[in-house]
Amino acid sequence: MCSSSGWRETVVVSVAEAEPPLRKRLLKLAEQAGKRGNPSRPKPGQATTSTSGRIVGGVAGLLAARLGASPLVVRVAFAILGLAGGVGVVLYLGLWLVGPDPSRTPRPRTLRHDLGVVAATASILATTFILMPTVPAALIGPMGFVAFALAFSAGPEIGADLISGRAFGRIVVGLVLMFGGLFAGVAALGDIGQIWVISAAIAAVTVGGGVVLAPWLRQLIDGASLDRVERIRAEERSDIAAHLHDSVLQTLTLIQNRSDESHVVSSIAYQQERELRRWLYEQSGSEDGTQSEDSGSLRTELTRVASAVEDDYLVVVDLVFVGEAQLSLVALNALIGAVREALINAAKFAETDTISLYAEIDDERALAFVRDRGVGFDPDAVPDDRRGIADSIVDRIERVGGTTRIRSTPATGTEVRMEVPL
Amino acid sequence: MTGDQNEKHRWRVVIVDDHALFRQGIAAGIGSRMEIVGEADDVAPAIELIMAEAPDVVLLDVHLPSGLGGEVIAGVAARTDTSPSRYLGLSVSDAPEDVLGLVRAGARGYVVKRIDATELVDAICQVAEGNAVFSPKLAGFVLDAFAAEPSASAGAYEGESDEQSDIDLLTPREREVMQHLARGYTYKEIGLELHISARTVETHASAVLRKLQLSNRHELTHWAARHRIV
Numbered sequence: 001m002c003s004s005s006g007w008r009e010t011v012v013v014s015v016a017e018a019e020p021p022l023r024k025r026l027l028k029l030a031e032q033a034g035k036r037g038n039p040s041r042p043k044p045g046q047a048t049t050s051t052s053g054r055i056v057g058g059v060a061g062l063l064a065a066r067l068g069a070s071p072l073v074v075r076v077a078f079a080i081l082g083l084a085g086g087v088g089v090v091l092y093l094g095l096w097l098v099g100p101d102p103s104r105t106p107r108p109r110t111l112r113h114d115l116g117v118v119a120a121t122a123s124i125l126a127t128t129f130i131l132m133p134t135v136p137a138a139l140i141g142p143m144g145f146v147a148f149a150l151a152f153s154a155g156p157e158i159g160a161d162l163i164s165g166r167a168f169g170r171i172v173v174g175l176v177l178m179f180g181g182l183f184a185g186v187a188a189l190g191d192i193g194q195i196w197v198i199s200a201a202i203a204a205v206t207v208g209g210g211v212v213l214a215p216w217l218r219q220l221i222d223g224a225s226l227d228r229v230e231r232i233r234a235e236e237r238s239d240i241a242a243h244l245h246d247s248v249l250q251t252l253t254l255i256q257n258r259s260d261e262s263h264v265v266s267s268i269a270y271q272q273e274r275e276l277r278r279w280l281y282e283q284s285g286s287e288d289g290t291q292s293e294d295s296g297s298l299r300t301e302l303t304r305v306a307s308a309v310e311d312d313y314l315v316v317v318d319l320v321f322v323g324e325a326q327l328s329l330v331a332l333n334a335l336i337g338a339v340r341e342a343l344i345n346a347a348k349f350a351e352t353d354t355i356s357l358y359a360e361i362d363d364e365r366a367l368a369f370v371r372d373r374g375v376g377f378d379p380d381a382v383p384d385d386r387r388g389i390a391d392s393i394v395d396r397i398e399r400v401g402g403t404t405r406i407r408s409t410p411a412t413g414t415e416v417r418m419e420v421p422l
Numbered sequence: 423m424t425g426d427q428n429e430k431h432r433w434r435v436v437i438v439d440d441h442a443l444f445r446q447g448i449a450a451g452i453g454s455r456m457e458i459v460g461e462a463d464d465v466a467p468a469i470e471l472i473m474a475e476a477p478d479v480v481l482l483d484v485h486l487p488s489g490l491g492g493e494v495i496a497g498v499a500a501r502t503d504t505s506p507s508r509y510l511g512l513s514v515s516d517a518p519e520d521v522l523g524l525v526r527a528g529a530r531g532y533v534v535k536r537i538d539a540t541e542l543v544d545a546i547c548q549v550a551e552g553n554a555v556f557s558p559k560l561a562g563f564v565l566d567a568f569a570a571e572p573s574a575s576a577g578a579y580e581g582e583s584d585e586q587s588d589i590d591l592l593t594p595r596e597r598e599v600m601q602h603l604a605r606g607y608t609y610k611e612i613g614l615e616l617h618i619s620a621r622t623v624e625t626h627a628s629a630v631l632r633k634l635q636l637s638n639r640h641e642l643t644h645w646a647a648r649h650r651i652v
Contacts, residue, residue, distance in 0.1 A: 356558060
């Protein structure tokens with residue numbers, strides 16, 4: 001026999017051993033938090049703007065990638081559509097506004113970008129004249145200003161730029177150009193009474209303001225959702241920390257204080273191990289919905305009863321379950337009740353800390369064995385006034401047409417066999 | 423009887439586990455009955471140690487820092503065909519998902535880490551003598567995964583030899599042995615119960631272990647997939 005207290009200390013290590021699965025669980029939690037709280041992460045089938053190789057908003061590049069076409073072809077198509085009634089521009093702006101921006105790193109200004117701005121300006125200008133052919137020639141200049149301002153101000157990184165202070169000048173210039181163009185237009189026209197000019201002006205300001213502010217607003221929203229992910233992660237972390245503090249750390253302290261009482265230490269450690277496992281794995285099980293699915297089944301109920309007895313009597317119940325079939329509620333309750341009584345008897349009287357519980361179910365019957373290697377007793381010698389076993393186990397099983405067999409010897413402990421028909 | 427050999431034979435044992443405290447605990451617990459010839463804390467040093475010492479039994483943690491315990495068995499097998507070492511898995515839990523991979527890799531069974539020293543010594547002796555060590559949980563899993571007798575689906579395997587389907591089935595006797603193991607019986611107790619020798623019980627258990635290692639039963643793969651192990 002080597003059951004020295006030194007050996008029992010290894011129980012503590014087995015709690016510490018739970019670390020790798022814990023780490024896995026933490027990673028999983030972090031992953032879930034990321035999924036839940038990050039709506040801007042691109043999902044399949046959702047429009048996003050392309051980060052690499054883009055000229056203005058990255059829309060054409062992305063669309064090309066999605067269609068499997070050359071970005072150049074798509075850009076030309078946009079340009080043609082833009083000239084033909086402005087459809088292209090509206091489409092482009094629409095896609096660009098709708099598509100979330102996957103990149104949060106500001107893109108460097110390049111010649112390509114500047115050319116893109118010029119092209120967009122021309123496109124907006126052309127669109128305006130096609131939509132409103134009666135616009136006096138005097139408005140071409142001011143409209144050009146407004147269009148250039150729109151194209152110039154528009155940029156997916158505007159929010160990030162603004163936050164960093166870099167693009168402040170650009171936005172001011174854009175706004176000045178826009179309002180300058182507007183006032184120039186009104187002045188050039190001379191006649192303020194013309195409703196449609198004012199309408200056009202208001203529309204220009206609105207659209208311009210929207211275009212200036214939209215990316216920035218979107219950036220703010222994206223930033224907010226990033227903050228939310230961070231917050232969820234932090235909450236998960238503090239949740240885990242709080243749980244570990246309330247349970248594992250407390251237990252470790254308890255173990256340190258009572259390290260000379262090996263039986264108590266092993267009980268506490270085992271109880272903590274089981275609780276930690278339940279917290280780590282059953283939580284995820286219920287998230288998947290697998291836990292509620294078979295509630296009320298023999299397996300679930302036995303697990304519950306075994307855990308309850310373990311907690312109440314500081315013993316280990318070694319549960320093994322085999323088979324899959326549904327037991328009637330009456331038979332289930334009878335069997336569960338009898339098993340609980342058998343476990344409690346073993347825990348109270350057998351003077352052992354381990355009980356085996358084996359259950360098997362098939363299409364005809366459910367079988368349960370409760371076995372301990374404890375002190376055992378002589379079933380015939382139990383006085384009649386001790387009706388515990390007879391009432392709580394045998395009668396319960398017989399009432400649903402089952403059978404009970406109790407074998408016990410002082411040398412080998414006790415085994416209770418319970419069988420109920422389905 | 424194996425019980426007598428337990429007393430006399432000091433098997434040479436290597437402990438592979440990444441927790442020094444745990445290795446110390448084991449060494450303290452079994453040191454008087456076994457000869458601890460070395461300890462290793464990871465896959466690569468474990469392979470070197472086993473190659474150098476050729477222990478009778480390797481106590482092998484399921485999870486090591488740089489991989490699974492099964493990689494140690496595979497690593498030694500890749501270096502030599504004639505390693506005399508046998509492997510006994512050590513697992514924190516007796517959830518079979520932790521252990522099936524190790525058993526499939528060649529371990530002769532496993533024990534949970536909270537096993538007491540006497541039981542561990544018994545398990546080491548079983549493994550050293552070439553027998554299988556079934557925990558109740560592993561026996562329960564085997565009963566769940568293997569059919570008792572040829573079922574309709576088993577008969578539907580086309581063109582498979584009898585030998586093949588034998589691997590996927592338990593004989594009635596093997597099933598009885600597994601049921602008793604799942605109920606917490608020792609080999610000796612099962613022998614008394616079934617009126618056969620403990621030696622015969624060990625033979626049945628070894629046969630079941632071989633089936634567990636060789637079978638391609640879809641329950642095994644299905645189960646492994648469900649629990650995300652290969």
